[in-house]
Amino acid sequence: MVDVESQEDEALKANASQRKHVQMRRVLSRMISKSAEGAKLPTVRELMRQYKVSQATADRSLQDLEDAGRIRREVGRGTFVCRRPALMRFVDIVFFEDLSPEQQAQHGFHSKILLELGHLLGDRGAGLRVHSLGQHLVDASLLEGLIFDKKMTHVVLVNARDMLASEILKREEIAHLSLFTGVGETLVNTMQIDNSRVMSLALDHLVELGHRQIGYLHWVNDIYYRDATQRREAFYRLMLERQMPFHAEWVQYGGYEPESGYEAACRLLDLPERPTAIVAGDEICPGVYKAIREKRLKVGEDVSVVGINDLTIASLMDPPLTSVRIARKRVAEMIVESFGQMAGKGKAVPAREVPCELVVRESAKQV
Template sequence: MAKQKAGVERPPGMADVARVAGVSAQTVSRVLSDHPNVQDKTRAKVLAAVDQLGYRRNNAARMLSSGRSRTIGVVTLQTNFYSRAAVTSGIEHAAQAAGYTVSTATTTSLDTSAIEGALSRLADQGAEGIILSVPLIHTSPRIEQLTRATPTITIDGSRTDATEVVAIDQTLAARLATQHLLDLGHDTVWHVAGPEEWLEAAARREGWRSTLEEAGRPVPPPLEGDWSPGSGYRNGLILARIPDVTAVFVASDEMAFGVIRALHELGRRVPEDISVVGVDDIELAEYCSPSLTTVAQPFARMGALAVAHLLRLIAEPGAMPEPASVEPQLVARASTAPAKGGGAA
């Protein structure tokens, strides 16, 4: 470790890296800025010296010298929902592997003014591109302007005129869940929906409804939840008191846990009396009692795909590929069973 005159340790600088690698400081600068005109052998020596010394680049200086921040911005909603955290984790891992850092701007609401503020903060920080990880219910001239100025990807099915979409097919997720229950011989399927203002909740509701209608089955009134286990529990208390209920599609695993708890408390057995399917396949789904049948959403892959599309958009600002859709997968576990007096269709 290099030392100051007073004997106090200071962080190693670019000159120290150059000395250890046996090259010039200019060569070190070229390696650290990913300059193409550097021999592989030289690049390897410099990077080895960086690791040996524990050298950390000054991002502000690097941005001034290269005009690039190597930063991806992420707009996300302030929440403790597993799905939000899982997508963000996937983004961070993929960005790090590509040599980028991630700067997150959290918003407490889905109002356009809140999203405008988050986008503006990331743009002011010099983010090279932005991943909009919130459902964009309404857009605005300012949002359109910001997403035109900075390459932007949306990952909740929403978009502006200038954004590219990477999304999980939420309608298919609902179809898989609903059809699974119909195939088990249930006459119809009840639904505990997510909040109406969330696009993914609306798509799941539509997939559930259309699957029932296409099968010629009655469509019960959907029950409203807010993604929380508590809202699932409250709706479970309602469902438990309806004798005809034998199958329920719940719009998230966390709400499904609440539904199952309420059914147990009121003496309705899962799956003997009522089968339950969730969405997400969070880690706890396999370990609840009974283990939860659910539609798995590939959150890590979603985040990685969003980063890959954003980096391509940064490299080719004029390119606008078609929206990318990721297919969910049904994971059958112990919370579903054939209907009483019936069987799989």
């Protein structure tokens, strides 16, 4: 019989604002995660007595767990712990951004990953589902409800702000990966971008072309993004290591939209000593191009521009944008590979870095 810890009892009683069956299910999930396969769980009557819940609440909680494949109930014998099947029917992508699933599918950076992942899963007879939980920290009840409602077995968290989502998925024994997490460095089940390499590729290319006055338009704001923060830090560090001339005004907030990129580029170009090259995210480079042209300057000849991400728009701009490509097709392949590895490794795989490379076009030229 599984022992029930006193702190779980207190947690159930303390949170009266949440539906009792959700709380009961959470306690049972914790029991299961600490138990060996085949261990016997308390009976419905024992749950009713210990947790002061109705038979309907206990039955509903057990039914959720049975539907999720975490327990099996045998008439006349009891309820037993079992492990989730490794079969991958769906991969659920959970975004922590204030965009709808439809907007995420259209977003320039993520759409390529979703498209490629959908193709790879389709070839394996599996499907792809997309969800959005907003930019806030994880709401445990909301995520748990989504897990059980959709009967999730394989989950990719995108831009998660804390470790709570991963802890919940681990407790529920759901195979999961964290993509572009905002939580420092982790050793397992994550895929991250080497932002120092991203910035090094951009700066080294410009230095080889003879540029020494280089500006950077970042997207660091009051919400922590690992990639945004690390890229700005890498820009400062690499400029210092390369003993490049530097002015604080050459680093400006460029935001996420062409309009904010235009305004930031105007500030750079209005400086008495302006940069001869600008590094910025592809998303805002149309605005950067506009600002350069309004100053009666030419992109590539008077001011070189190097983008980051190599979105579809990069090759369509005039002149085509030199950009650091984040290998998004490879990200999709790595997701499928990692879930395949998890089936035989206790649902944990080593952290992996997303490859990146410089795609040289015509927006950056010799000084």
